[in-house]
Amino acid sequence: MYDFKVSDMTCSHCVATVERAVKSVDQGAKVTVDLGSLAVRIDSAKPATTFAKAIQEAGYTGELRT
Numbered sequence: 001m002y003d004f005k006v007s008d009m010t011c012s013h014c015v016a017t018v019e020r021a022v023k024s025v026d027q028g029a030k031v032t033v034d035l036g037s038l039a040v041r042i043d044s045a046k047p048a049t050t051f052a053k054a055i056q057e058a059g060y061t062g063e064l065r066t
C-alpha cells in the first residue's frame, strides 16, 4: 500500500486523471483518492516509483508519504 500526496489535485477531473495514470501502470491496482486530504492510496505490487512517474507524466506532483 502506497500513500501519495498529490497536492495539485483540485477537482474530480484531476482525480480521474490521476486514477487513469495509476491504472496505466497496473490495470489491477486498487486506487482510492481523497480530494479533501489530497491523498492517493494505491494497493499494487508494482514499485512506488513507477506510480510517482506516471502521476508526474499526467501533469501532477506525486509525493510518497511513507
Ligand SMILES: [Cu+2]
Binding pocket: 009, 010, 011, 012, 013, 014, 015
Ligand atoms: Cu481538476
